[in-house]
Amino acid sequence: MRLVSSVALSLPLQGGGLGRFVDPFVQFVIDVVNMEAVLLQLLVFGLLLGGVYALTALGLTMIFGVMDVINFAHGAFLVVGMYTVWLASTTVGLSPFLGIPLAAVVLFVLGVVVHVLTVEPIIEAPQQNQLIATLGVLFIVQSGIEILFSPDPQQVSLSLGSIELGGVFVPRGQLYALLIALGTMLAVRALLNRTDLGRRIRGTANNREGARYVGINVPRINYLTFGIGAALAGIAGGSIALFQRFDPFTGETYLINAFVIVILGGLGSFPGAFVGGLIIGLIQVFGGYYLPGTTAQVLIFLLFIGTLLVKPEGLFGGAGA
Amino acid sequence: MLELDSVRAGYDQIEILHGVDLRVDEGEIVALIGSNGAGKTTTMRTICGILSPTAGSITFRGESIDDEPPHDIVRRGIVQVPEDRDLFTDMTVADNLLLGAQTKTAISNREENLTEMYELFPRLEERKNQRAGTMSGGEQQMLTLARALMGEPDLLILDEPSIGLAPQLVEEVFDVVREVHEQGITVLMVEQNVQQTLRLADRGYVMENGRITMSATGTALLEDDSVIEAYLGV
Numbered sequence: 001m002r003l004v005s006s007v008a009l010s011l012p013l014q015g016g017g018l019g020r021f022v023d024p025f026v027q028f029v030i031d032v033v034n035m036e037a038v039l040l041q042l043l044v045f046g047l048l049l050g051g052v053y054a055l056t057a058l059g060l061t062m063i064f065g066v067m068d069v070i071n072f073a074h075g076a077f078l079v080v081g082m083y084t085v086w087l088a089s090t091t092v093g094l095s096p097f098l099g100i101p102l103a104a105v106v107l108f109v110l111g112v113v114v115h116v117l118t119v120e121p122i123i124e125a126p127q128q129n130q131l132i133a134t135l136g137v138l139f140i141v142q143s144g145i146e147i148l149f150s151p152d153p154q155q156v157s158l159s160l161g162s163i164e165l166g167g168v169f170v171p172r173g174q175l176y177a178l179l180i181a182l183g184t185m186l187a188v189r190a191l192l193n194r195t196d197l198g199r200r201i202r203g204t205a206n207n208r209e210g211a212r213y214v215g216i217n218v219p220r221i222n223y224l225t226f227g228i229g230a231a232l233a234g235i236a237g238g239s240i241a242l243f244q245r246f247d248p249f250t251g252e253t254y255l256i257n258a259f260v261i262v263i264l265g266g267l268g269s270f271p272g273a274f275v276g277g278l279i280i281g282l283i284q285v286f287g288g289y290y291l292p293g294t295t296a297q298v299l300i301f302l303l304f305i306g307t308l309l310v311k312p313e314g315l316f317g318g319a320g321a
Numbered sequence: 322m323l324e325l326d327s328v329r330a331g332y333d334q335i336e337i338l339h340g341v342d343l344r345v346d347e348g349e350i351v352a353l354i355g356s357n358g359a360g361k362t363t364t365m366r367t368i369c370g371i372l373s374p375t376a377g378s379i380t381f382r383g384e385s386i387d388d389e390p391p392h393d394i395v396r397r398g399i400v401q402v403p404e405d406r407d408l409f410t411d412m413t414v415a416d417n418l419l420l421g422a423q424t425k426t427a428i429s430n431r432e433e434n435l436t437e438m439y440e441l442f443p444r445l446e447e448r449k450n451q452r453a454g455t456m457s458g459g460e461q462q463m464l465t466l467a468r469a470l471m472g473e474p475d476l477l478i479l480d481e482p483s484i485g486l487a488p489q490l491v492e493e494v495f496d497v498v499r500e501v502h503e504q505g506i507t508v509l510m511v512e513q514n515v516q517q518t519l520r521l522a523d524r525g526y527v528m529e530n531g532r533i534t535m536s537a538t539g540t541a542l543l544e545d546d547s548v549i550e551a552y553l554g555v
Binding site: 196203213214215216218 | 412
């Protein structure tokens with residue numbers, strides 16, 4: 001034990017410019033060897049964040065899986081979810097826990113409208129077309145919210161506090177967000193695996209042409225999937241609002257991480273979104289603690305590039321939605 | 322039952338069908354033969370609404386169907402076994418069969434139909450929880466047929482159902498077609514086994530370069546010199 005701490009003390013001596021990036025990893029290993037209590041705390045924070053990240057990626061991966069559309073509007077959907085919960089709570093005093101289902105409904109409708117107006121007319125066009133159209137939706141929605149509610153950060157006034165379990169702090173806001181995320185993911189799984197609609201969605205994701213041949217109304221599956229994907233973003237955004245301040249542009253950060261998660265887990269893959277979300281959540285929390293500044297985000301991008309180089313189909317790629 | 326009148330269709334700017342006339346009557350087996358690239362598959366895809374005709378008309382039971390999307394055409398009772406099968410390869414055999422039933426009546430009868438399909442194709446029952454993509458070509462073809470039958474078609478369209486199959490499986494496919502027909506389903510089929518097909522068919526059409534060039538009863542086509550020379554390799 002003493003030996004290890006003396007190693008830690010001697011670190012700054014050997015670390016030159018590069019040491020700044022190496023030392024944190026060494027420190028991490030030392031903490032693991034010493035079984036520092038902080039690790040457990042970080043693990044809990046990472047899992048709490050990761051679960052919510054998984055939910056932000058779920059709608060994105062679902063829309064991609066079914067119709068090969070890279071939906072940049074997803075970031076806007078997240079923000080609309082946050083503002084719906086906030087608005088319902090500040091104007092009519094609706095509890096944020098009821099605001100989240102409301103956000104799901106609002107976003108489902110918004111998703112269907114956005115799909116019918118922007119994606120469906122160009123669904124057969126090459127992929128970059130839908131990417132640009134949905135990016136346009138992102139800008140329009142962000143600016144719209146900025147005009148309506150100012151660019152200032154907002155927050156849902158909830159004093160939920162935290163619980164302490166064996167020396168580990170669990171903020172209630174994040175805990176509820178995680179539970180909502182897990183519940184939602186289980187519900188989506190049940191929808192896809194146990195209902196006729198779910199089977200049709202999986203079939204359309206697997207083989208669009210086959211879906212048309214058997215008589216599935218594919219345009220309808222498209223807008224329903226887009227609506228469900230947006231509703232998932234609404235629930236994710238609403239859950240994030242439980243524990244974080246947000247502004248019209250908060251969605252972008254989450255969107256970028258969601259894309260990394262989707263690539264890491266495998267485009268269109270559900271288990272991929274879940275595992276990818278946890279990995280990114282853990283990297284962000286551990287990286288934020290050990291690494292200087294925003295280096296954690298660099299690590300996430302390195303992982304992203306590494307995935308594309310080594311296993312471009314992602315961890316669970318090619319196994320269907 | 323089904324009538325194509327001077328149908329023109331194709332992909333983007335390239336016209337493949339230059340005015341196709343074709344008729345299928347209730348209860349018939351009609352064969353469409355022709356060399357590769359003649360436009361047989363394009364014709365089948367156009368009937369099912371995967372492609373829209375640029376000119377001409379398609380009517381089913383006297384009603385125009387040429388502007389309808391595929392799912393409406395399936396609802397009318399036309400179901401196709403596509404040439405490249407288009408199975409849901411990542412899903413189970415049972416899921417594939419259940420997805421074959423999309424109309425209201427097909428959905429309400431699907432449990433009975435499923436039992437019937439498993440009787441007709443015992444291999445599919447053995448493999449019902451297996452992913453469709455992991456099965457052999459012959460099994461996949463049987464699954465495609467069974468999936469189409471789950472849709473309770475009145476008119477079954479078969480596009481090269483025996484392509485790439487071993488001889489005894491080809492025989493099995495023809496047996497199924499015979500059985501299906503005996504149950505009162507009208508059949509329109511494209512086949513490369515010309516002799517066998519024409520023997521089975523009530524009537525046949527010969528297609529060349531996007532047009533129908535000959536139409537007669539199956540037996541008459543079998544005895545026609547130009548058909549013998551071009552398709553029977555004698």
